[in-house]
Amino acid sequence: MPHCPICGVELVLGSSGHLDRWSCSAGHGLAMTLSESYERLQEDEIALLWDLARDSSDGPLLSPFDGTPMKRFSMPYDDDEVQGGHALGFVEIDVDLDNQFIWFDAGELDALPLDRPDGEPSAEELAKVAEIAAQFGAGIEAAARERDDDDLSEKLYRRVARNPEALRTLDRVGRGLTAY
Numbered sequence: 001m002p003h004c005p006i007c008g009v010e011l012v013l014g015s016s017g018h019l020d021r022w023s024c025s026a027g028h029g030l031a032m033t034l035s036e037s038y039e040r041l042q043e044d045e046i047a048l049l050w051d052l053a054r055d056s057s058d059g060p061l062l063s064p065f066d067g068t069p070m071k072r073f074s075m076p077y078d079d080d081e082v083q084g085g086h087a088l089g090f091v092e093i094d095v096d097l098d099n100q101f102i103w104f105d106a107g108e109l110d111a112l113p114l115d116r117p118d119g120e121p122s123a124e125e126l127a128k129v130a131e132i133a134a135q136f137g138a139g140i141e142a143a144a145r146e147r148d149d150d151d152l153s154e155k156l157y158r159r160v161a162r163n164p165e166a167l168r169t170l171d172r173v174g175r176g177l178t179a180y
């Protein structure tokens with residue numbers, strides 16, 4: 001069980017809307033997986049968040065999951081889903097890179113603009129993703145399931161289908177997974 005990086009109590013798994021997250025019963029904050037963050041955060045912030053985390057130093061908080069130091073950095077945010085542009089503000093974020101978890105102190109998540117509704121992918125787009133997945137066998141879904149629940153592959157399909165860049169990434173990941 002993961003623990004609150006501030007007070008050490010076991011975090012409780014719960015949900016708000018479609019978002020599943022771990023929270024501290026004493027109100028210190030909450031943790032969510034990278035895959036779950038798509039239910040709440042805007043796509044451009046998620047991409048920026050991982051880029052910044054990789055370039056950041058260890059912060060004072062330890063990972064709720066394995067106790068290693070999390071990366072801490074200040075992330076600019078805006079209210080559109082386009083990379084760059086004028087920042088509306090900054091939020092301090094802690095990230096467990098290895099386990100792909102984000103920790104938000106109380107109130108930090110509330111500051112971030114809500115994800116905008118995405119259009120449903122077309123049948124053609126979904127078919128293309130399915131085709132790539134089939135080409136590389138079950139490796140992609142198996143890798144995804146190791147990290148999360150069973151409906152992840154469905155979410156993965158929909159996200160990838162909406163995003164040409166993600167489709168290219170899936171193609172690369174698929175080749176990587178089946179290279180050995």
Ligand SMILES: [Zn+2]
Pocket residue numbers: 004005006007008009024025026027028029
């Ligand atoms: Zn706590």
